[in-house]
Amino acid sequence: MTPHILTRSLDRGAALFLVVLAALGVLLPLLNLLTPESSALHVPTYLISLFGKYVCYAILALSIDLIWGYCGILSLGHGAFFALGGYAMGMYLMRQIGSRGVYGNPVLPDFMVFLNWKELPWYWYGFDMFWFAAVMVLLVPGLLAFCFGWLAFRSRVTGVYLSIITQAMTYALLLAFFRNDFGFGGNNGLTDFKDILGFNIQSDGTRAALFLLSCLALAIGFLICRAVVTSKLGKVLIAIRDAESRTRFLGYRVESYKLFVFTLSACMAGVAGALYVPQVGIINPSEFAPANSIEAVIWVAVGGRGTLVGAALGAIVVNYAKTVFTSGPLAPYWLFMLGALFVAVTLLLPKGIVGTVNAWLDSHKPPPTDAADSAAREDGVIQPKPAE
Amino acid sequence: MSMLETRSTSAMLYLDGVHVSFDGFHAINNLSLTLEPGEMRAIIGPNGAGKTTMMDIITGKTKPDKGEVVFDGTVDLTKLDETEIAKLGIGRKFQKPTVFESQTIEDNLLLALNVDHSVRGTLFWRRSNDESERIERVLDIIRLRDARDRLAGSLSHGQKQWLEIGMLLAQDPKVLLVDEPVAGMTDVETQQTAELLREINSHDKTVMVVEHDMTFVRELGVKVTCLHEGTVLAEGTIDDVSANERVVEVYLGR
Ligand SMILES: Nc1ncnc2c1ncn2[C@@H]1O[C@H](COP(=O)(O)OP(=O)(O)OP(=O)(O)O)[C@@H](O)[C@H]1O
Ligand SMILES: [Mg+2]
Numbered sequence: 054m055t056p057h058i059l060t061r062s063l064d065r066g067a068a069l070f071l072v073v074l075a076a077l078g079v080l081l082p083l084l085n086l087l088t089p090e091s092s093a094l095h096v097p098t099y100l101i102s103l104f105g106k107y108v109c110y111a112i113l114a115l116s117i118d119l120i121w122g123y124c125g126i127l128s129l130g131h132g133a134f135f136a137l138g139g140y141a142m143g144m145y146l147m148r149q150i151g152s153r154g155v156y157g158n159p160v161l162p163d164f165m166v167f168l169n170w171k172e173l174p175w176y177w178y179g180f181d182m183f184w185f186a187a188v189m190v191l192l193v194p195g196l197l198a199f200c201f202g203w204l205a206f207r208s209r210v211t212g213v214y215l216s217i218i219t220q221a222m223t224y225a226l227l228l229a230f231f232r233n234d235f236g237f238g239g240n241n242g243l244t245d246f247k248d249i250l251g252f253n254i255q256s257d258g259t260r261a262a263l264f265l266l267s268c269l270a271l272a273i274g275f276l277i278c279r280a281v282v283t284s285k286l287g288k289v290l291i292a293i294r295d296a297e298s299r300t301r302f303l304g305y306r307v308e309s310y311k312l313f314v315f316t317l318s319a320c321m322a323g324v325a326g327a328l329y330v331p332q333v334g335i336i337n338p339s340e341f342a343p344a345n346s347i348e349a350v351i352w353v354a355v356g357g358r359g360t361l362v363g364a365a366l367g368a369i370v371v372n373y374a375k376t377v378f379t380s381g382p383l384a385p386y387w388l389f390m391l392g393a394l395f396v397a398v399t400l401l402l403p404k405g406i407v408g409t410v411n412a413w414l415d416s417h418k419p420p421p422t423d424a425a426d427s428a429a430r431e432d433g434v435i436q437p438k439p440a441e
Numbered sequence: 442m443s444m445l446e447t448r449s450t451s452a453m454l455y456l457d458g459v460h461v462s463f464d465g466f467h468a469i470n471n472l473s474l475t476l477e478p479g480e481m482r483a484i485i486g487p488n489g490a491g492k493t494t495m496m497d498i499i500t501g502k503t504k505p506d507k508g509e510v511v512f513d514g515t516v517d518l519t520k521l522d523e524t525e526i527a528k529l530g531i532g533r534k535f536q537k538p539t540v541f542e543s544q545t546i547e548d549n550l551l552l553a554l555n556v557d558h559s560v561r562g563t564l565f566w567r568r569s570n571d572e573s574e575r576i577e578r579v580l581d582i583i584r585l586r587d588a589r590d591r592l593a594g595s596l597s598h599g600q601k602q603w604l605e606i607g608m609l610l611a612q613d614p615k616v617l618l619v620d621e622p623v624a625g626m627t628d629v630e631t632q633q634t635a636e637l638l639r640e641i642n643s644h645d646k647t648v649m650v651v652e653h654d655m656t657f658v659r660e661l662g663v664k665v666t667c668l669h670e671g672t673v674l675a676e677g678t679i680d681d682v683s684a685n686e687r688v689v690e691v692y693l694g695r
Contacts, residue, residue: 217502285566288548292541299539302500303612304527313560 071360078268082261103262105332107369108267112325113353114368119278125294130219132346134194138323143243144335145186148249164238174236183261190327198319206308220343225340234271236441242337267328351395357405451514453478453647459508468494470671481642483658484651486668487692492651502527532614536621537663538601542594551577552609583607598625616647635660
């Protein structure tokens with residue numbers, strides 16, 4: 054079954070995307086590790102981490118495109134799943150610090166000692182083991198998405214109403230994680246990480262490996278999404294997106310389909326967050342900010358909704374622009390820029406970058422032969438008209 | 442088993458004393474109607490008579506305030522939702538042709554096929570020969586074989602009507618509810634549609650057709666029910682019904 058799904062899902066654009074991704078994923082770390090700093094080809098470590106961050110955003114964008122582009126579910130709270138994955142990883146990294154913290158407590162993270170806590174809360178148990186944290190990275194966002202989706206989709210909450218409650222969800226989590234007594238470090242979040250799986254988190258080698266892993270995760274996420282959208286299930290998703298009620302009258306259980314992609318998408322977002330945290334070195338409640346989730350939706354719109362490749366590209370392009378912008382004198386105006394970008398894309402490039410390129414390529418293909426149409430005219434009264 | 446046999450003689454669709462109101466407006470009033478298995482029935486009536494609403498009730502889109510809606514002698518349709526009702530074998534063509542515009546004609550038919558509709562089933566789905574053959578047959582019947590790879594959104598209104606009828610064929614339900622199938626069709630196409638529906642009906646399918654086109658209704662040659670203000674005004678042969686004074690007054694004499 055699996056090889057079949059994979060081969061079917063690879064068209065030329067997808068293959069190109071994977072090749073470029075593989076090349077970057079291998080080349081950049083090599084240029085970082087193997088070339089001397091004086092070399093023109095040298096890629097500094099801070100760039101590796103920066104690109105690694107973009108790649109994590111690309112995974113998040115991909116997860117949003119899967120539900121929004123293919124199933125019409127506009128989640129404005131996907132940053133919450135990203136942040137939860139990030140917190141799960143952050144908890145593992147916190148426990149790796151051990152007695153090297155400021156207070157030197159072998160079990161309790163610094164912020165707990167500071168709060169005068171005597172014991173590790175039960176929900177921190179197990180996070181000293183990487184495998185456990187890795188499972189939680191998928192399980193926590195997945196479970197939240199499943200419960201949230203089960204309630205929302207069964208009650209047929211759709212459209213803006215759904216978007217609004219997803220915003221409410223991430224906002225509620227923001228407030229909860231801000232509280233010190235919630236047990237996740239309050240507004241400082243989790244930081245001062247030392248190592249991951251025994252490797253120094255600051256070292257060039259670890260950074261390079263994390264970047265490579267992020268690229269790998271993006272590639273795998275992309276392949277999973279492709280497999281989903283090119284299967285018959287993908288056709289059902291598009292049917293739901295375009296005519297939800299009609300799909301029901303054909304006997305499809307729409308809420309099950311939505312629940313499936315929503316949960317899958319949340320797990321992907323969780324993985325993105327988990328890879329993001331060791332590369333930026335911190336996770337705090339601001340990752341739950343409703344604006345973050347909205348920004349991620351803009352990446353997808355810019356790159357091209359319903360194209361997968363476009364979502365990833367959009368995340369990278371917009372975030373690169375953000376880095377350039379916010380490091381210059383125009384920094385205070387970034388949000389205006391982002392807003393303007395969104396308006397411009399909506400008005401001028403409603404299909405996004407990749408969608409527009411695809412449409413252009415399609416319209417420049419050699420026209421199909423007329424044989425089909427004329428044959429229809431001979432034997433049928435209903436004449437297919439040319440597409441235009 | 443014996444219970445089922447005795448029931449097989451009773452109605453395929455049974456509506457009794459059905460009421461529906463929208464914000465105090467009584468769209469359906471004490472509506473009672475029975476379709477025998479294998480019967481084809483034409484429904485006529487002025488705009489707003491409640492024809493489409495009746496189909497909404499049967500297919501679970503609208504819940505009646507009062508009354509019985511029973512399928513196949515035993516199944517209470519008022520307790521089920523659209524998906525469950527569709528799975529029982531009640532298919533529907535909408536008044537405004539509703540096809541999946543951004544997908545190809547072939548994919549529209551593929552989606553309609555009554556095969557495994559579970560998430561897992563569709564995720565790991567592979568086309569079988571049987572499914573391909575069924576799609577080919579439908580494509581021939583609706584004369585869209587050569588347009589199979591075109592997007593459904595690019596079809597003319599009449600072609601969309603045919604595609605939606607094709608989706609019904611692919612769905613292969615026991616009961617077909619067909620709302621205004623010939624709107625936007627030429628006379629020849631209308632005639633062909635009547636033939637097609639008669640053909641479908643001859644294969645033991647129960648069919649309910651709503652239509653304003655009286656030539657078409659005559660062409661079907663079946664029992665006619667005229668609805669007015671949410672209730673049955675007259676029922677009988679086309680000649681009886683069109684001779685009925687009240688029918689002429691509220692509908693035909695416009
Ligand atoms: N969801 C709804 N909310 C409010 N009113 C409705 C709703 N659905 C139908 N109606 C009203 O119920 C009445 C019956 O509508 P219906 O569509 O069933 O008529 P119809 O017989 O199909 O007419 P037509 O020949 O124009 O298709 C109309 O007055 C319509 O406005
Ligand atoms: Mg109607």
